Amino acid sequence: MRRAAFLSFAALLCLASSSIDAQQVDVRADGNANYTLSARLDPDTRTLTGVGRITWRNRTATPTATLRLHLYWNAWRDLDSTWMREMALEGDTSLAWRPARDRSAIDLTALRLADTTTDLLPRLTFVAPDDGNARDRTLAELALDTPVDPGESIALDVAWTARVPRTFARTGVLDRDYVVAHWFPKIGVLDDRGWRASQFHASTEFFADFGTYDVGLTVPTGWIVGATGIERARDVHDNGTTTHRYRAEDVHDFAWATSPEFIVHERRVDVAADRAIDVRLLIRPEHAPQATRHLEAARDVLVALDRRLGPFPWPQLTIVDPATIVNPRAQGESTGGMEYPMFIMAGTHWSNPWVDDALEDVLAHEITHQYFQSAVATDEVRDAWLDEGVTTWVSDELIDAIWPTRFVAVDRYFGGLVAWRYPQIRWSRPHLGFSLDTYRVEPGWDAPTTETWRQSPRTWAHTNYLRAPLALETLRRTIGDDAMTRAIATFAARGRFRHPGPADFTAAVNDSAGRDMTWLLDATLGRPDTFDYAVDDVVTSEDQAGDRVESTVFLRRLAPGVFPVDVHVTFDDGREVVESWDGAAPWHALRYDEAARVTRVEIDPARVLVLDVHRTNNSWTATPRAADAAHRWTPRWVAWLQHVLLTYGFFV
Numbered sequence: 001m002r003r004a005a006f007l008s009f010a011a012l013l014c015l016a017s018s019s020i021d022a023q024q025v026d027v028r029a030d031g032n033a034n035y036t037l038s039a040r041l042d043p044d045t046r047t048l049t050g051v052g053r054i055t056w057r058n059r060t061a062t063p064t065a066t067l068r069l070h071l072y073w074n075a076w077r078d079l080d081s082t083w084m085r086e087m088a089l090e091g092d093t094s095l096a097w098r099p100a101r102d103r104s105a106i107d108l109t110a111l112r113l114a115d116t117t118t119d120l121l122p123r124l125t126f127v128a129p130d131d132g133n134a135r136d137r138t139l140a141e142l143a144l145d146t147p148v149d150p151g152e153s154i155a156l157d158v159a160w161t162a163r164v165p166r167t168f169a170r171t172g173v174l175d176r177d178y179v180v181a182h183w184f185p186k187i188g189v190l191d192d193r194g195w196r197a198s199q200f201h202a203s204t205e206f207f208a209d210f211g212t213y214d215v216g217l218t219v220p221t222g223w224i225v226g227a228t229g230i231e232r233a234r235d236v237h238d239n240g241t242t243t244h245r246y247r248a249e250d251v252h253d254f255a256w257a258t259s260p261e262f263i264v265h266e267r268r269v270d271v272a273a274d275r276a277i278d279v280r281l282l283i284r285p286e287h288a289p290q291a292t293r294h295l296e297a298a299r300d301v302l303v304a305l306d307r308r309l310g311p312f313p314w315p316q317l318t319i320v321d322p323a324t325i326v327n328p329r330a331q332g333e334s335t336g337g338m339e340y341p342m343f344i345m346a347g348t349h350w351s352n353p354w355v356d357d358a359l360e361d362v363l364a365h366e367i368t369h370q371y372f373q374s375a376v377a378t379d380e381v382r383d384a385w386l387d388e389g390v391t392t393w394v395s396d397e398l399i400d401a402i403w404p405t406r407f408v409a410v411d412r413y414f415g416g417l418v419a420w421r422y423p424q425i426r427w428s429r430p431h432l433g434f435s436l437d438t439y440r441v442e443p444g445w446d447a448p449t450t451e452t453w454r455q456s457p458r459t460w461a462h463t464n465y466l467r468a469p470l471a472l473e474t475l476r477r478t479i480g481d482d483a484m485t486r487a488i489a490t491f492a493a494r495g496r497f498r499h500p501g502p503a504d505f506t507a508a509v510n511d512s513a514g515r516d517m518t519w520l521l522d523a524t525l526g527r528p529d530t531f532d533y534a535v536d537d538v539v540t541s542e543d544q545a546g547d548r549v550e551s552t553v554f555l556r557r558l559a560p561g562v563f564p565v566d567v568h569v570t571f572d573d574g575r576e577v578v579e580s581w582d583g584a585a586p587w588h589a590l591r592y593d594e595a596a597r598v599t600r601v602e603i604d605p606a607r608v609l610v611l612d613v614h615r616t617n618n619s620w621t622a623t624p625r626a627a628d629a630a631h632r633w634t635p636r637w638v639a640w641l642q643h644v645l646l647t648y649g650f651f652v
């Protein structure tokens with residue numbers, strides 16, 4: 001087991017490094033959205049006061065007479081925002097009970113053309129192109145007197161104040177720990193189809209153009225700061241504050257965190273003979289014993305990603321390990337598990353057994369996001385599967401390759417404080433990586449390629465985080481490891497510092513597979529259909545002499561999804577045949593007139609179609625084998641029951 005896994009890891013490394021075109025990964029961004037920002041955090045009032053200049057260049061072929069600005073923090077201003085309404089639809093009403101002081105707001109206090117005194121604020125209107133919600137204030141449009149011509153630039157001077165919320169969507173404050181993301185007026189993306197700037201939705205993340213950020217962050221002296229970019233200077237002021245000056249190039253966002261309590265670790269990771277990355281870890285004191293585990297996992301992941309996807313896009317990565325949330329109602333939501341360019345929020349628990357992948361899983365996932373979305377800047381508002389699905393598939397492959405035998409299933413109790421291990425259930429990519437069992441219970445209501453913000457608020461996470469990587473796993477099992485590795489690397493190289501879409505992913509797959517796989521991507525990602533193939537029955541009749549058996553195998557397609565499958569048939573003389581079924585008709589019969597009797601039938605024996613929601617009906621055996629299944633699942637069920645009873649006993 002260990003040796004086989006190691007060999008496949010080594011094979012992947014060779015293939016990946018040979019398949020990356022060095023010139024393609026050497027590109028830099030055509031940065032057209034550049035920011036010079038200064039912000040001061042006042043912890044006493046939890047306010048942020050900012051000024052800055054936004055310089056934007058029109059990259060399209062058409063003049064534009066409007067600009068669009070995201071004001072994300074207005075999503076948490078009141079219950080009328082689209083974000084809050086969608087969260088209620090998602091079933092979460094707890095946010096409605098938060099006191100007003102725990103919500104947020106961002107208000108522009110000045111908006112002018114650079115170096116002029118003309119006040120543009122009266123020309124700013126809130127727009128709601130997605131849902132027409134007149135009360136939503138997360139997207140604003142500015143009408144210009146003079147259009148910005150193709151290739152021309154415009155500079156705006158802005159000033160704003162914002163209130164930092166108790167954490168919503170991984171942004172906010174807990175005690176004196178601040179995680180500050182999408183905190184400034186941010187210009188939308190204009191392409192040849194028009195403005196691709198959306199309101200802030202509960203289920204979606206972000207989309208922005210690349211640029212350079214020069215940012216000064218003023219916080220109390222002595223507080224630790226981590227941010228996108230590299231700190232260039234630090235100015236200590238007489239009033240007890242310090243300004244940390246950061247610069248980041250070729251990024252499309254800038255996030256930061258600050259706390260007086262973070263412990264800092266810095267380590268240079270040599271990812272290749274001529275390449276190193278400076279890793280900066282900011283960790284909470286109660287997690288301090290896990291710092292080495294973070295740094296070693298980050299090193300292993302960075303090295304593996306460099307082999308597979310080419311050089312890390314930037315010279316530095318900051319990792320923040322925030323406080324563990326045990327009571328979201330009192331503490332706000334967790335800030336852990338989120339990616340921004342050059343800056344990720346990781347996460348662990350106070351107690352984290354060595355065999356629990358919680359720390360490594362989130363770290364591998366968020367570092368992989370540095371390639372998919374931070375560098376390969378797909379539109380997360382419309383195509384979330386392209387970064388979440390691809391990232392989940394890649395990071396679970398990494399976990400399998402880097403730690404092939406280390407992790408086991410772990411359930412957590414008492415708000416996550418107590419970890420219960422199941423040593424007999426080893427980590428496996430489909431089950432613990434892609435959460436196959438959760439997917440089977442709820443596969444999601446939408447096709448992953450449906451624009452993300454239009455997907456059901458109740459199941460979008462299943463669609464993008466479970467179904468999409470399982471679809472990619474189905475692709476891998478169809479085209480093979482080599483082609484899959486090339487496809488992902490090709491997509492990463494071609495899309496670096498650009499805004500690729502689903503068609504670019506399909507092209508990377510087809511070019512890497514050497515054949516047209518569009519049908520597979522359409523079937524698994526392009527439709528909401530679920531898949532369920534079953535062996536319905538095997539009917540046999542013997543002739544009177546008893547030397548011939550007529551067997552009819554009835555196969556059924558029980559769900560709308562269509563996918564070609566192999567059918568493995570075994571006879572009682574030991575003979576085996578593999579049939580192909582295109583899977584299109586609602587049912588299909590296989591007929592045999594043989595000396596031997598059919599003893600076993602299995603649809604998709606190689607388990608290519610991991611999206612099949614009922615695996616148990618895929619096979620038929622002349623002798624039932626229920627005992628095997630019971631043996632496997634009973635221990636976990638009994639342990640779960642035991643803990644339900646213990647938890648109950650604790651509180652009653």
Ligand SMILES: [Zn+2]
Pocket residue numbers: 365369387388391
């Ligand atoms: Zn993600």
